Amino acid sequence: MRFVDEYRDAGMARALAAEIAARCEPGRRYTFMEVCGGHTHTIYKHGLEDYLPETVTLAHGPGCPVCVIPMGRVDDAVHIAEQPGVILTSFGDMMRVPGGRGSFFDAKAAGADIRMVYSPLDALKIARANPDRRVVFMAIGFETTAPSTAMTVLRAAAEGLDNFSVFCSHVLIIPAIKAILDSPDMRLDGFIGPGHVSTVIGCEPYEFIAREYGKPLVVAGFEPLDILQSIHLLLGQLAGGRAEVENQYARVVPWHGNRVALEAIGKVMRLRPHFEWRGLGFIADSALGMADEYAAFDAERIFDLPGIRVADPKACQCGEVLKGVLKPWECKVFGTACTPETPIGTCMVSSEGACAAYYDFGRFSRERVREATRS
Amino acid sequence: MCLGIPGELVEAVGDQCDLAVVEVSGIRRRINVALLADEGLKPGDWVLVHVGFALSKISESEAQAVLDLLEGIGQAYTDEVDALRESDIS
């Protein structure tokens, strides 16, 4: 428990760690999945696993939006960027994601006009300023960013902009959780639910997890104490034989989500029948495309896309990492061929990817544990 | 991109009801507040900003806690604030 002192609320953390240990049934093992990459980041950054009893394991989930973009999708985007007059815009996180033919950075170096933006509204501004160019926004992210894309399209429509479109690659968290629950190689006892996604969708969409799969889920905040508290709540449910959805992050997440955001998504986007996730394969009803009413803003309909499918590199085990079956360091190329500078897999690209988070902080934390046990 | 950055509302942008000026980590930027239309936002309120949109209203103490957390994560936060600094929403 020696690292707990680093926390602002050291006393609280110590007490929670003790209570977590006390709530564990002797001889029983627990595996909880934190769905969201932000949580993965906090867990490694603060070495939270070191505070848990040996019988409690955290599995990292698929909630890093950059990590789940398949290679072929990157290649399709590069294909769009190579068309005459196109400016492709994208969040900074996307720039290093490897496709079959390299990353956005590689395409940019080869002459494509690819620009990083902070917000889809910045992309809209580029479109206004360049009426003779075709500006495409590569839209990625879960329900946290989908409303922003939807609102931006509504704005473009209201302004009558005809040189702006979206390459819509938004994915949905619920089908991903369901795919993991249905996957035969995963045994989970409960979920640490995503914080920011839940501000949009609320807590109700998770209820089937408790009802149909009998697994508890606690929507959690991002501070170390939030995560420890959520694990404590999960253990409390299991000890009482309950499976419910609880909201540990009620100070930010409203139970019913954000009405305006959901309406904007519903208006501009439609559910895709299926979508390919990196490492997880095709998942039914798991992503958003543009609604017919907004076809004029749909890059997929404006540009003739090759629809490239590229198999993940053989060495890459991102799929297993994204499902929580493998820990990052168990991947054969982790830290050797695959590093944040030269990522082979997507989990190494974004700071919210499990591999990158572990690379940045995990080894540090493990070394500290080793030191601590030595002294 | 997934990071929500806390910002304090400074003022509404005159003729555009969807936009407001927030102060985030010492810089002032315009963001879109339409997703919080139900919240009756006013200057002095704190919001979590995702990719240029305020997504939730939070208390000042929560904002401070989030800021502490973000500053602790280092590079990813610096990158996000740099990206925001470049942003010029209108």
Ligand code: SF4
């Ligand atoms: S080390 Fe690289 S290839 Fe292996 S799972 Fe992580 S990101 Fe994928």
